[in-house]
Amino acid sequence: MRRLTSVFGGAAEPPKGGNPDSNTLISDTTTVICLDDYHSLDRTGRKEKGVTALDPRANDFDLMYEQVKAIKDGISVQKPIYNHVTGLLDPPELIKPPKILVIEGLHPMYDSRVRDLLDFSIYLDISNEVKFAWKIQRDMAERGHSLESIKASIEARKPDFEAYIDPQKQYADAVIEVLPTQLIPDDNEGKILRVRLIQKEGVKYFSPVYLFDEGSTISWIPCGRKLTCSYPGIKFFYGPESYKGNEVSVVEMDGQFDRLDELIYVESHLSNLSSKFYGEVTQQMLKHADFPGSNNGTGLFQTIVGLKIRDLFEQIVASRAETPVGATKA
Amino acid sequence: MALEPEQLSNKVEESIKSAQETCDDDPVSGECVAAWDEVEELSAAASHARDRKKESDPLEDYGKDNPETDVCRTYDN
Numbered sequence: 145m146r147r148l149t150s151v152f153g154g155a156a157e158p159p160k161g162g163n164p165d166s167n168t169l170i171s172d173t174t175t176v177i178c179l180d181d182y183h184s185l186d187r188t189g190r191k192e193k194g195v196t197a198l199d200p201r202a203n204d205f206d207l208m209y210e211q212v213k214a215i216k217d218g219i220s221v222q223k224p225i226y227n228h229v230t231g232l233l234d235p236p237e238l239i240k241p242p243k244i245l246v247i248e249g250l251h252p253m254y255d256s257r258v259r260d261l262l263d264f265s266i267y268l269d270i271s272n273e274v275k276f277a278w279k280i281q282r283d284m285a286e287r288g289h290s291l292e293s294i295k296a297s298i299e300a301r302k303p304d305f306e307a308y309i310d311p312q313k314q315y316a317d318a319v320i321e322v323l324p325t326q327l328i329p330d331d332n333e334g335k336i337l338r339v340r341l342i343q344k345e346g347v348k349y350f351s352p353v354y355l356f357d358e359g360s361t362i363s364w365i366p367c368g369r370k371l372t373c374s375y376p377g378i379k380f381f382y383g384p385e386s387y388k389g390n391e392v393s394v395v396e397m398d399g400q401f402d403r404l405d406e407l408i409y410v411e412s413h414l415s416n417l418s419s420k421f422y423g424e425v426t427q428q429m430l431k432h433a434d435f436p437g438s439n440n441g442t443g444l445f446q447t448i449v450g451l452k453i454r455d456l457f458e459q460i461v462a463s464r465a466e467t468p469v470g471a472t473k474a
Numbered sequence: 475m476a477l478e479p480e481q482l483s484n485k486v487e488e489s490i491k492s493a494q495e496t497c498d499d500d501p502v503s504g505e506c507v508a509a510w511d512e513v514e515e516l517s518a519a520a521s522h523a524r525d526r527k528k529e530s531d532p533l534e535d536y537g538k539d540n541p542e543t544d545v546c547r548t549y550d551n
Contacts, residue, residue, distance in 0.1 A: 187512060187515070190508050190511070190512075191505070191508050191509070191512065193504070193508075194503060194504020194505045194507070194508050195504060195508055196507055196508055196511035197511055197515065198511070228515065228518070228519045228522075229482070229519055231512075231515070279517075282517065282518075282521045283517050283521075285524070286483055286486050286487075286517060286520060287483060287487060288483070288486045288487030288488075288489075288490045288491070289486070289490065289517070293490050293493075293494075293513065296493070296494075296497075296510060297493075297510040297511075297513045297514050297517070300493075300497075300506065300507045300509075300510035300511070301507065301510060301511055301514060303507075304507070304511075
């Protein structure tokens with residue numbers, strides 16, 4: 145989220161002077177709302193009913209639709225706050241309509257009414273192996289956790305995840321799929337990632353990023369005579385595919401950036417980035433070099449998606465200026 | 475103020491024990507699944523608390539509010 149909001153402009157921060165446990169982020173241009181705020185059941189309620197947060201029964205989609213629609217129509221709302229620390233629903237906070245509204249969470253595309261309000265949607269699809277590796281990294285520091293408890297938690301939540309969350313993929317305009325690398329045979333470190341940017345064709349105001357020749361299929365290893373990379377190197381793929389019944393264009397990066405010049409070299413060969421100047425992608429990646437994924441496809445594609453959304457936003461604004469909606473004067 | 479990472483760690487530990495006990499009773503129940511979901515929620519919260527603690531630098535915070543003080547002045551040229 146920080147990469148996206150940084151591309152749009154300004155640093156997104158929690159609202160000042162409000163509930164310190166608010167999940168909301170606000171910058172000059174953007175407001176990010178966490179959809180957990182629309183939980184209809186708090187932690188105790190879910191425990192009593194034996195229901196996970198992933199289950200639609202724990203979420204108020206009517207309120208979600210009502211408020212997202214209101215904000216989109218330029219009306220401020222009093223949005224509930226789900227406190228992740230206490231597990232309770234706190235008193236609401238005022239959300240004023242921003243230039244760009246981002247809703248993030250478990251069910252942004254689950255309800256069709258909410259889905260229809262979205263100008264662009266993204267699904268972050270982490271494969272099972274990578275998810276397990278990341279959760280181990282995150283939780284092994286916790287004294288209560290062990291490999292077994294981490295595994296048990298993932299397994300217990302899998303049925304609900306597969307029933308309610310995963311199916312949203314088919315509706316997303318862009319899917320960022322994170323997989324283990326194919327560059328290292330029998331890799332069990334899980335440090336190098338293969339990341340696929342799956343871009344839906346035919347989405348209004350969205351022209352997919354491509355390599356060299358739009359609509360063709362390309363396999364590209366940038367490392368060679370002009371560029372020296374360290375093991376295991378970098379491999380790119382671009383091509384048209386069919387994904388969940390949709391026509392898509394996929395850009396894929398397997399491997400890691402070690403040096404700045406690798407990044408700028410790759411950027412200079414990608415097309416339709418919607419960057420405002422040469423090297424903007426590289427500059428954004430460097431600006432946030434301390435964020436996770438800064439040396440691989442996750443950071444690269446999140447940055448690129450940020451540029452594509454910015455471009456989409458500017459096109460929408462321009463089209464509204466041309467055809468003003470409203471009452472005509474007599 | 476948000477809970478300290480230490481207090482959240484305690485909550486995580488308790489929730490894991492609770493999940494293990496609940497699932498011992500009935501491994502396929504909604505209660506068992508909900509218990510592990512709570513573990514995930516608390517683990518994520520604990521991780522965020524750790525990150526926030528790492529990110530906050532007392533001098534940075536002081537400098538944001540008091541940019542004119544000697545320790546916080548920056549020179550752009």
